[in-house]
Amino acid sequence: MWQHMGYIVCGILLFLNIIAVSAAVWNNRRMKLKLEKLKKEREEREYQIEYDKKKAEIVSLQSQINPHFLYNTLEVIRSEAIINRDFEAAEMAEALANYFRYNISKKKDIVTVGEELDNIDNYISIQKRRFGDKIDYEIRYDSDEAQIRSALMPKLTLQPLVENAIYHGIEKKAKGGTVTVHAAATERRLIIRVVDDGPGMDHETLEAVRAKLRGVENELPSSKAAGEKHGGIALANVNQRIQMLYGAYYGITFASTKGLGTEAEVTLPYYTE
Numbered sequence: 001m002w003q004h005m006g007y008i009v010c011g012i013l014l015f016l017n018i019i020a021v022s023a024a025v026w027n028n029r030r031m032k033l034k035l036e037k038l039k040k041e042r043e044e045r046e047y048q049i050e051y052d053k054k055k056a057e058i059v060s061l062q063s064q065i066n067p068h069f070l071y072n073t074l075e076v077i078r079s080e081a082i083i084n085r086d087f088e089a090a091e092m093a094e095a096l097a098n099y100f101r102y103n104i105s106k107k108k109d110i111v112t113v114g115e116e117l118d119n120i121d122n123y124i125s126i127q128k129r130r131f132g133d134k135i136d137y138e139i140r141y142d143s144d145e146a147q148i149r150s151a152l153m154p155k156l157t158l159q160p161l162v163e164n165a166i167y168h169g170i171e172k173k174a175k176g177g178t179v180t181v182h183a184a185a186t187e188r189r190l191i192i193r194v195v196d197d198g199p200g201m202d203h204e205t206l207e208a209v210r211a212k213l214r215g216v217e218n219e220l221p222s223s224k225a226a227g228e229k230h231g232g233i234a235l236a237n238v239n240q241r242i243q244m245l246y247g248a249y250y251g252i253t254f255a256s257t258k259g260l261g262t263e264a265e266v267t268l269p270y271y272t273e
Contacts, residue, residue, distance in 0.1 A: 200260050
């Protein structure tokens with residue numbers, strides 16, 4: 001009998017021990033989840049603060065520019081150029097006015113792909129006055145053009161990518177090169193690739209740029225310098241803005257091969273007005 005009672009007591013103790021261990025594991029798991037939640041909330045707050053700061057800086061810069069004065073001045077320059085039959089200067093003044101009008105307009109932060117690509121046309125027109133035939137530029141619609149151009153996207157997403165392709169790709173080639181924008185749309189995704197046939201990047205520089213896009217400082221020994229050389233700071237801001245609007249599954253990715261060129265890909269959700 002006493003032996004039987006001993007078995008029962010051992011069983012009870014074992015059962016209580018299992019319950020205690022399970023409770024400890026659950027408490028640890030709950031505490032871990034709570035800490036992870038607090039960490040995520042802190043990171044989101046810090047991200048929001050940084051985003052608001054950058055937005056305030058942009059608004060402050062915009063407020064320092066009197067658009068009407070700028071546009072009127074460029075229109076005077078354009079008119080004088082036409083009178084003097086300097087049509088190239090007139091065209092450049094018009095492109096510059098359109099470019100500034102798009103960039104400093106406060107009306108909306110979300111635009112159509114068509115509007116964004118038209119702004120790139122003005123930007124390229126201005127750059128061609130500097131680089132001449134050294135820059136070739138083309139847009140390729142890899143799916144229905146109307147579907148692509150009607151899609152919505154954050155304003156000033158593509159211009160920094162095209163600028164990066166020119167200054168860190170084409171400008172470094174003695175004979176110049178081509179910047180090509182490939183645009184495609186599905187029912188759920190909008191994918192735009194900015195491709196240049198410049199000198200490309202080695203693996204270390206490419207990884208540094210990718211780290212910069214993720215907002216990781218000095219992930220590699222040369223990441224800070226490489227990120228700045230390849231427009232990492234400005235592009236990181238664009239990438240953060242996209243992910244803040246649509247989530248971590250969207251944003252900018254880079255691929256590059258030394259001696260062949262660089263490709264920046266923007267992935268966004270597909271939606272229209």
